[in-house]
Amino acid sequence: MRAGGRLQGDYMRNLMMGLLLQAGVAVSVSAQEQAPQAAMVETGTLVVDVKPFTSEKELPKKVDEQLKSGALEWGVRDGQVVFSLVNKQFIDFPLNHMTRYGQQETLSLPAGEYRVTGIGLEMTTAFSVKKVLERGAFVNEDVVAFRIEPGKTTTLSVNPVIRRDATFAVNFWMPTLMTRITTEAGETPETALNTRGPASIAWPQYTGPLKFVAK
Missing domain, CATH: 1.20.5 (Single alpha-helices involved in coiled-coils or other helix-helix interfaces)
Incomplete structure (x- = not known):
């Protein structure tokens, strides 16, 4: 038992x-x-294609060599793409990409609408960084817009070029960043990202989220 x-x-x-x-x-x-089940996020591809530097006018050899080895800093967040010629320490946006002239980067992004903003800088005579920013920096909001389609590729091309009619201060040469969007449907006309115009917002007047303000 x-x-x-x-x-x-x-x-x-x-x-x-x-x-x-x-x-x-x-x-x-x-x-x-x-x-x-968690909702699947549809994605597409963005190619940022930075063209080799070109000039429509003859440049000093040293200047030409320096510009050909240049690069652009940019970033993407929340449907916004930002290219900045102002040092990132003054910008409150993740500029975590640096693409050299003649190179490209490919990103997978959520499908949706995106806007491209350029932060430009003109050379001015000043004796402090603050004054240089106040006089020379400006923001061009939403210069171009595009849509990332699921499973498709959108190309954002940036063509850095010195225009024939451009004038510069001594030892200061800034290419114009001509930008266009290319998709399966076609391409947009080129638009300058960093040219000051009537829609540009001067740095002192800009109160948007891209400006870093110490607290």
Whole structure:
């Protein structure tokens, strides 16, 4: 009897363990089946294609060599693409990409609408960084817009060029960043990202989220 009772006890204990494991699996599977699946985020591809530097006018050899090895700092966040010629320490936006002239970067982005903003800088005579920013920096908001379509590629081309009619202060040469969007449907006309115009917002008057303000 004792042996039979012990065997019966072992059998019952093993049976209970088996039931508990099966219950655990059943609960786990049931929970997975009942849990709503996370919505899949549709994505497309953005290619930022920075063209090699060119000049429509003859430049000093040293200047030409320096400009050909130049690069652009830019970033993407919350449907906004920002290119900045102002040092990132003054910008409250993640400029975490640096693409050299003649190179490109490819990103996978959520499908949706995107806007491109340029932060430009003109050379001015000043004796402090603050004055240089106040006189020379400006923001061109939403210069171009595009849409990332699921599974498709959009190309944002930036063509840095010194225009024939451009004038510069001594030792200060700033290419015009001519930008266009290319998709399967076609391409947009080129638009300058960093040219000051009637819609440009001077740095002192700009109160938007791209300006870093120490607190």
